Amino acid sequence: MTQHRLGNFIHDKMESILQAWEDFARTIEPPALTMDDTELRDHARQMLTAFASDLATAQSERERSAKSKGLGKRGPDDTAAEIHAEARLLSGYTVVQLVSEYRALRSSVLTLWAADVGDAGTPNMGDVTRFNEAVDQALAESVARYEFMVKQSQNMFLAILGHDLRNPLGTVVTGSNFLMQAVDIPPRYVLVATRMFNSAKRMSKLINDLIDFTRTHLGPGIPIQVKLGNLVGVCEEVVDEMRTYHPERLIELHVPAKIEAIFDESRLAQVLSNLIGNAIQYGTPDEPVSVRLAGDGDDVVVTINNRGAPIAVDHIRTIFDPMVRIAANAGIADSGYMERTSLGIGLYISRQIVHSHGGTVGVESNAADGTTFTMTMPRLPAGFRS
Incomplete structure (x- = not known):
């Protein structure tokens, strides 16, 4: 019997395959509102042509294995699968609907091929395997592009939202601060203004x-503007601020007379505020929070310790990852050191700021010693060294 090759069949029966695939695509909601019939078929035609060409190309076992995992070689240009994913996202398709299209495309080709072969010949089973590998590669490319576009859109939305909220929130801060200083209004109004001011400041920090x-997701990272300064002064200023916010807590500060370094004062203050705030939130109320600054050769080291329930071992590994604490709180009861009153990105941002200074930040936690965050940073960034 004559062997029927799948690549030849795809070329010969392209229109029949496209029609079967289009019929399925039209059943998915929402419909492809941004694509006409020609565009709807065009992506599938390009992918089918690529599949047929792939079937006609000799491949090693390693290359076939890589393709089955979605790791096949590719050129510099966007593939048809990636272009298709972007079009589907703009048309309102979910990733589940996107995947279902590939399932339908695979089924359409193999079903029509089996019917065409019938009793007249023998299908080449190696072609079936190669075809499935090619479809798996296209599916991996499509899903990866879809996910990338979704994340990019989400991050852009968050950036725009945060930027646009700054001005109206600034008005609330300024107005409430003005009322707080008024001497010709009843005390209860001053109290309300104070609460408004404090709430607006917390919102401003979140924004x-x-x-x-x-x-960190859309650009080169968190910008820093470094200059020569005294780290001791920054530590004292932040600790005094935290003492004012938390008069019920004891915050111990251990610093030398002076430590000069080149750094971004406002960004390092942001890191210290985040770390000390976490220590206050999760430390035992009747135990002090300890802040230590020391010089260690070419580096400066800041340690922040609190006593209390240690961080669970499985949380240590992800404590600096963004949004992990939100996901954990959604599924389980609070079981330790998690940010309950923030977006869950304070520690992540702190790490990024320290990294921007060429430093590192880590955490150790146990029942005997409590929880200690350690920030190590060079006094002189790499770009300033002779």
Whole structure:
């Protein structure tokens, strides 16, 4: 019997395959509102042509294995699968609907081929395997592009939202601060204004965190503006601020007389505020929070310790990852050191800021010693060294 080759069949029966695939695509909701019939077929035609060409190309076992995992070689240009994913996203398709199209395309080709072969010949089973590998590669490319576009859109939305909220929130802060200083209004109004001011400042911190988070995903990272300064002064200023916010807590500060370094004062203050705030939130109320600054050769080291329930071992590995604490809180009860009153990105942003200074930040936690965050940073960034 004559062997029927799948690649030849795809070329010969292209229109029949496209029609079967289009019939399925039209059953998916929402319909492809942004694509006409020609565009709807065009992506599938390009992918089918690529499949047929792939079937006619000799491949090693390693290359076939890589393709079955979605890791096949590719050129510099976008593939038809990636272009198709972008079009489907713009048309309102979910990733589940996108995947179902590939399932339908695979089924259409193999079903029509089996019917065409019938009793007249023998199908080449190697072609079936190669075809499935090619479809798997296209599916992996399509899903990866779809996910990338979704994340990019989400981050852009967050960046725009955070930026646009700054002005009206600034008005609330300014107005409430003005009322707080008034001497000709009843005390109860001053109390309300104070609460408004404190709430607006907390919202402002969340918005700033949100903007910093999107910067790390959309651009080169969190910007820093470094200059020579005294780290001791920054530590003292932040600790005094935290003492004012939390008069019920004891915050111990251990610093030398002076440590000069080149750094971004406002960004390092942001890191210290985040780390000390976490220590206060999760430390035992009747135990002090300890902040230590020391010089260690060419580096400066800041340690922040609190006593209390240690961080669970499985949380240590992901504590600096963004949004992990939100996901954990959604599924389980709070079981330790998790940010309950923030977006879950404060520690992530702190790490990014420290990394921007050429430093590192880590955490150790146990029942005997409590929880200690350690930030190590060079006094002189790499770009300033002679």
